[in-house]
Structure formats: C-alpha cells, structure tokens
Amino acid sequence: xxxxxxxxxxxFRRTVREFAEEVVRPRAVEFDRTGEFPLDIVRRMGELGxxxxxxxxxxxxxxxxxxxxxxxIEELGRVDSSVAIxxxxxxxxxxxxxxxxxxxxxKRRWLPPLCRGEALGAFGLTExxxxxxxxxxxxxxxxxxxxxxxxGSKAFITNSGTAITSLVIVTAVTGERPxxxxxxxxxxxxxxxxxxxxxxxxxxxxxxxxxxxxxxxSNCRVPEDHLLGERGKGFSQFLRIxxxxxxxxxxxxxxxxxxxLDESVSYARERTxxxxxxxxxxALQFKLADMRVAVETARLATYRAAWLRDxxxxxxxxxxxxxxHASEVxxxxxxxxxxxxxxxxxxxxxxxARFYRDAKILExxxxxxxxxxxxxxxxxxxxxxxx
Amino acid sequence: xxxxxxxxAVPNPTGTPEIGEGFRLKREGVELALDPGDxxxxxxxxxxxxxxxxxxxxxxxxPAGATAAVRRALSMGGDRAVLVTDPALAGADALATARVLxxxxxxxxxxxxxxxxxxxxxxxxxxxxxxxELLGVASxxxxxxxxxxxxxxxxxxxxxxxxxxxxxxxxxxxxxTAGVASPRYPTLKGIMQAKQKPFExxxxxxxxxxxEEVAATQTVERVDAAPERGRGELVQDAGxxxxxxxxxxxxxxxx
Ligand SMILES: Cc1cc2nc3c(=O)[nH]c(=O)nc-3n(C[C@H](O)[C@H](O)[C@H](O)COP(=O)(O)OP(=O)(O)OC[C@H]3O[C@@H](n4cnc5c(N)ncnc54)[C@H](O)[C@@H]3O)c2cc1C
Numbered sequence: 001x002x003x004x005x006x007x008x009x010x011x012f013r014r015t016v017r018e019f020a021e022e023v024v025r026p027r028a029v030e031f032d033r034t035g036e037f038p039l040d041i042v043r044r045m046g047e048l049g050x051x052x053x054x055x056x057x058x059x060x061x062x063x064x065x066x067x068x069x070x071x072x073i074e075e076l077g078r079v080d081s082s083v084a085i086x087x088x089x090x091x092x093x094x095x096x097x098x099x100x101x102x103x104x105x106x107k108r109r110w111l112p113p114l115c116r117g118e119a120l121g122a123f124g125l126t127e128x129x130x131x132x133x134x135x136x137x138x139x140x141x142x143x144x145x146x147x148x149x150x151x152g153s154k155a156f157i158t159n160s161g162t163a164i165t166s167l168v169i170v171t172a173v174t175g176e177r178p179x180x181x182x183x184x185x186x187x188x189x190x191x192x193x194x195x196x197x198x199x200x201x202x203x204x205x206x207x208x209x210x211x212x213x214x215x216x217x218s219n220c221r222v223p224e225d226h227l228l229g230e231r232g233k234g235f236s237q238f239l240r241i242x243x244x245x246x247x248x249x250x251x252x253x254x255x256x257x258x259x260x261l262d263e264s265v266s267y268a269r270e271r272t273x274x275x276x277x278x279x280x281x282x283a284l285q286f287k288l289a290d291m292r293v294a295v296e297t298a299r300l301a302t303y304r305a306a307w308l309r310d311x312x313x314x315x316x317x318x319x320x321x322x323x324x325h326a327s328e329v330x331x332x333x334x335x336x337x338x339x340x341x342x343x344x345x346x347x348x349x350x351x352x353a354r355f356y357r358d359a360k361i362l363e364x365x366x367x368x369x370x371x372x373x374x375x376x377x378x379x380x381x382x383x384x385x386x387x
Numbered sequence: 388x389x390x391x392x393x394x395x396a397v398p399n400p401t402g403t404p405e406i407g408e409g410f411r412l413k414r415e416g417v418e419l420a421l422d423p424g425d426x427x428x429x430x431x432x433x434x435x436x437x438x439x440x441x442x443x444x445x446x447x448x449x450p451a452g453a454t455a456a457v458r459r460a461l462s463m464g465g466d467r468a469v470l471v472t473d474p475a476l477a478g479a480d481a482l483a484t485a486r487v488l489x490x491x492x493x494x495x496x497x498x499x500x501x502x503x504x505x506x507x508x509x510x511x512x513x514x515x516x517x518x519x520e521l522l523g524v525a526s527x528x529x530x531x532x533x534x535x536x537x538x539x540x541x542x543x544x545x546x547x548x549x550x551x552x553x554x555x556x557x558x559x560x561x562x563x564t565a566g567v568a569s570p571r572y573p574t575l576k577g578i579m580q581a582k583q584k585p586f587e588x589x590x591x592x593x594x595x596x597x598x599e600e601v602a603a604t605q606t607v608e609r610v611d612a613a614p615e616r617g618r619g620e621l622v623q624d625a626g627x628x629x630x631x632x633x634x635x636x637x638x639x640x641x642x
Pocket of ligand 1: 123125126130159366371
C-alpha cells in the first residue's frame with residue numbers, strides 16, 4: 001500500500017493552497033454577501049489549468065487524473081465552497097460528458113475552451129418535478145427536420161447562467177424503449193439557443209457565489225448532431241458521470257471539513273474563558289478530536305475511490321461510500337465548528353458560519369444521502385423495493 | 388536574451404527560522420522553500436524572456452535539500468537550473484556566496500542577472516552588487532519597473548521618496564523590489580515539466596574555486612531578538628484629526 005501522493009501532486013496541492021489563501025480567501029466574504037459569480041477568479045483558475053486537470057493535453061487539458069482534481073477541489077473547498085463547486089461542476093458535469101461520450105468532432109468543438117476555463121458547461125438532469133427519480137424525466141426532445149426540438153424544464157442547474165457558460169447538456173425523453181420504459185438521451189444545447197430561457201438566480205442557503213438557475217426549453221431547436229453519444233444512452237451516461245462527480249463532491253466535503261478543523265483549532269487556542277484558552281476544556285478537545293477523525297476517514301475514502309478510478313478499476317460503490325461519509329461528516333463538522341466559536345460562529349462573515357450554510361447541500365447534490373444509502377444497499381445484493 | 392535569475396532556498400519563510408550552531412540559521416533538516424522575495428525576479432525574468440524569445444537559467448547556492456525550492460522556480464517557467472551545493476559552503480558569508488554565484492553565472496555568456504533586493508533570511512542586501520563586481524559588469528538596484536532598450540535596460544529605481552529613472556547597459560546585474568511584477572502560480576503542466584528540465588548540481592571544485600576562496604571571513608558574534616516595535620500613536624479626532632494625520636504622513640515623507 002502506498003499512501004504517498006507523487007511529488008508533482010504535492011507541489012500542485014501547495015500551489016492551489018497558496019492560490020486559495022492569497023486570491024480566493026480575501027474575496028470570500030464579498031462573494032458570499034453579494035452572491036456575485038467570481039468571474040475573475042474563475043479566469044485565473046483557468047490560467048492555472050484547473051479546469052483541464054483530468055483531460056488529455058490534446059484538448060488543452062493537463063493530462064492528470066481524478067485524484068489530482070480532488071486535491072484542487074479539496075484545497076479550494078477548505079477556503080470557499082462556491083469557488084470549489086464551480087470547478088467541480090465545470091469539470092465533472094460540464095466537460096466530462098463531452099470527453100467521455102462525445103464524438104471527435106464534438107470534442108474538438110466544445111472541449112478546449114472548457115478545459116482552459118474560458119467557458120463553462122452545465123449538466124441538466126434534475127427537473128422541478130424531481131431529481132432523485134431521474135427515470136421520471138419529463139423534458140422531451142423529438143427529431144424534426146434534422147433538428148432536436150426540446151421542451152420542458154430543468155431545476156437547480158449549476159454554472160448554467162454565467163457570462164462564460166457555453167453549453168448545457170440536458171437529459172430528455174427521446175422515445176420509448178421496447179420494454180415500455182422511457183428512452184432517455186443527452187443533448188448539448190449551446191448557451192443562447194432560441195427557446196432556452198435561463199431563469200433568475202435562486203436565493204440559496206449557501207453556495208452564494210455558485211451560479212444556479214432554472215432552465216426552460218420551449219420549442220428549443222438544436223442540430224441533430226448535438227446528440228451526445230448514442231441515442232437512448234442518457235441514463236447510463238449520467239450514472240457514469242455521477243460516479244466521478246460523487247468523488248469530487250466528497251473532495252469538496254473533505255476540504256470544508258478541514259477548513260472547519262483549522263478554524264476551530266486556531267480559535268480554541270486563542271479564545272479564553274474562565275481564565276484559560278477554551279481549547280483546554282476537554283469538552284472542546286473531544287469535538288476537535290472527532291473532527292480530525294472525520295476529516296481523515298473522509299479523505300481516505302475519497303482518495304481511495306479516486307485512486308480506483310485512476311487505475312481504471314470499478315469504483316461506483318467506493319464513490320457512493322466516500323460521498324455519503326464525507327458529506328455527512330462535513331455537515332457535522334460545520335455544526336460543531338460553529339459551536340466551538342460560540343456567538344461569533346453565528347456571525348455571517350466568520351468563515352465557519354459560511355461553512356455551516358455551505359455544508360448542507362453536500363448531502364443533497366449529485367444524489368442525496370438517502371439515494372447513496374439506497375444504492376450502497378443495492379450493491380450488497382439486497383432486494384429492490386421497485387420490483 | 389540570456390537571463391540568469393539568482394534564487395535561494397530559505398528555511399520556513401513565513402515563520403521564524405531556527406538559529407543553529409555558530410548563530411547560523413538552521414538549513415539542514417528543516418523545510419526549505421523558494422524565497423518569496425525571489426519570485427518577483429523569477430517573474431520578471433520569465434516576462435523578459437517571453438518578450439525577447441530568450442531563455443532563463445536559475446542559479447542557486449544551498450544545501451542539497453534546496454532542490455525542491457529551485458524546482459519551484461522551474462515550475463513557474465524557465466529553461467534550466469544550476470545548484471551549487473557543497474559541505475564546504477555551510478556557513479558561507481555574503482562574500483563567499485558572491486564568489487560562488489559569480490563563478491556559476493560566469494560559466495556561460497549572459498545578458499542580465501536578476502536577483503531579489505535582499506533575501507528573507509539573511510537580509511544583508513549586499514550579495515547582488517558583489518556578484519556584479521566579481522563578474523565585472525554594471526549593476527542597478529531596487530528596480531520597480533524594467534523596460535528593455537537596445538542593448539540596455541531602463542528602470543525605475545525605488546528610492547526613499549520616489550524613484551529615479553536609470554538606464555543601464557547590458558550585461559548587468561539587477562535587483563528588483565516586490566512591485567516589479569506579480570509572480571505567476573506554477574501550473575500543473577509547469578510542475579510536471581519542471582522535473583524534465585536540466586538541473587545541474589555543482590561542487591566548489593567544479594567551479595574551479597579553492598576552499599580558501601569560499602571560506603567565510605565574517606563570524607556572527609551574537610543574535611538578539613528584534614526590539615519590540617513601539618505602539619502606534621492614536622489620534623483622537625477633535626475636529627483636527629485629518630490635519631494631524633496629514634501632518635504625520637508629511638513628517639514621515641509619505642506625502
Ligand atoms: C445548489 C444546487 C445545485 C444543483 N446543481 C445541479 C446540477 O448542476 N445539475 C442537476 O441536474 N441537478 C442539480 N441540483 C439538483 C440536485 O441534484 C437535486 O436537488 C437532488 O438530486 C435531489 O433531487 P430533488 O431536489 O428533486 O429531491 P427529491 O428527489 O424530490 O427528494 C426529496 C427527498 O426525498 C428523498 N427520496 C427521494 N427518493 C427516495 C427514495 N427512493 N428512497 C428514500 N428517499 C428518497 C430524498 O433523499 C430527499 O430527502 C442542484 C441542487 C442544488 C440545491
């Protein structure tokens with residue numbers, strides 16, 4: 001067993017940490033307050049190559065792997081979840097489907113600007129009518145005169161309305177399968193296509209500077225060649241996308257948990273009560289010890305899932321486990337970090353207050369905790385409630 | 388244009404380094420990092436090389452553990468690095484260091500040698516000028532802006548109350564301040580490429596220097612803690628606050 005990262009990965013982690021501390025941290029409060037999308041920071045992340053990490057150089061990527069992407073997301077997540085999720089969704093949901101399922105021509109057309117971070121892609125799976133039950137997709141696409149005509153709507157779509165959003169990949173019902181179930185396919189809709197309406201930004205509990213919109217499609221037409229991969233493969237495609245996405249979300253959760261631990265340890269050293277630093281009280285020491293256990297176990301689970309994927313081995317169950325565990329310990333760590341900070345932890349501009357608001361979504365996005373448990377249980381070979 | 392950037396690995400640049408034997412900084416068994424003050428020179432060197440289609444060589448002297456710090460500069464860009472490392476150099480003073488660096492730089496033709504104004508560990512600020520003297524070339528210090536002219540550089544030289552505009556013929560040794568360029572972060576690709584770039588390690592003998600030439604001629608007698616900084620002056624605003632602050636700033640020659 002080898003738990004060491006490569007020398008390059010260590011240097012890279014340090015670089016992203018410096019970037020997060022020097023460039024992102026000073027702006028985090030401002031972004032959290034205004035909810036403005038941090039376009040200039042995203043541009044600099046692009047220059048650093050972050051959006052191209054797991055893609056080959058041929059597409060202007062960095063030729064690295066999921067583990068390296070996780071390191072970047074973790075280091076950003078330690079400081080600011082909104083910036084970290086912008087990277088996670090841009091790479092994992094926006095660019096990855098094109099890389100994995102696109103034709104050479106589609107890759108040539110769309111991938112390089114995404115890898116350079118000059119453009120952002122979004123992935124529209126969830127609908128106002130439901131997210132967990134993706135089979136219940138209502139958005140439709142029909143072929144008409146060499147064009148896909150899309151009608152329907154998508155909810156909570158990350159990176160779908162930024163100034164540099166170039167495309168949204170939508171899942172839509174394109175027919176009926178021989179067994180009577182819906183045939184679902186993924187179609188690339190370039191930003192600005194007539195018939196695609198981007199709703200206003202949601203006011204969210206956290207992730208304030210992450211860009212999230214409802215999208216409506218009404219007689220929205222794109223050329224037939226915008227179908228991503230094979231017709232009818234939409235379902236298996238997004239399952240594959242979510243495998244990697246879950247590991248990346250777990251990395252974000254690890255970063256947030258580490259941020260909670262770092263903030264709490266330094267506060268517990270400085271703050272005094274009853275004539276002593278509060279860190280001298282065992283009640284708080286135990287909280288911090290638990291937080292450390294949480295971050296270590298979550299990190300191990302996350303890196304292991306990424307490691308499996310980077311070796312081309314099956315990693316679906318490990319991704320579910322990492323996502324479930326890391327997001328749940330993140331929410332708990334954020335709650336305890338606020339507790340360690342007392343009243344000041346409840347003040348919005350204090351990092352742990354922001355972490356507390358940012359953490360909750362980790363148990364919801366890219367599959368809720370219930371769905372993770374359901375799939376982990378199914379992987380044990382337990383009977384399926386549906387049949 | 389052939390550019391040399393002098394870089395140094397310093398112990399724990401963001402904290403307080405430990406003092407070891409003979410009042411010398413501990414450089415072995417501690418984490419060494421590229422001197423943050425050197426990154427400005429690295430950035431300037433890279434920009435000038437990009438403008439002129441030139442090349443950048445890093446030259447450093449330090450313990451064997453300094454390679455990672457020098458590689459950090461390579462991951463920002465540049466073509467190759469030379470590290471002079473030799474047990475005989477432990478405790479080298481500024482003059483001995485200058486002899487070593489001048490010998491290492493002088494092995495190849497160069498147009499411009501760039502260094503930080505001072506290192507964040509030793510702070511003598513004398514080394515680059517000594518290197519210029521030993522190389523027998525012109526020198527200019529405290530550049531906050533640099534422009535290339537035909538066969539020369541034109542720079543804004545930071546002074547206590549403004550700046551001088553100086554033109555300096557090439558080849559030359561130049562020291563830069565933090566304002567000269569904002570250092571880039573290494574990209575992942577840069578980090579991977581850095582490992583492939585030529586990285587030479589030389590000893591004192593390789594440079595044709597004798598042990599006497601690199602022996603320290605200075606000894607440190609004592610190291611004291613810096614005096615506590617006095618508390619700032621609190622101006623109570625009794626209607627004249629702004630005027631008193633302006634007065635204070637004028638006295639400090641800031642305005
Ligand atoms: C900020 C933000 C960003 C997002 N970004 C994207 C994006 O970019 N792309 C995208 O497609 N989606 C995105 N989403 C949507 C997100 O993935 C969904 O919200 C999530 O999958 C849950 O779906 P839902 O909201 O419809 O909840 P529902 O599916 O309605 O679930 C409601 C509750 O019921 C539970 N539940 C549902 N089914 C079961 C079951 N079988 N067994 C047990 N419990 C069950 C759920 O766990 C949950 O607790 C985003 C959401 C947010 C808030």
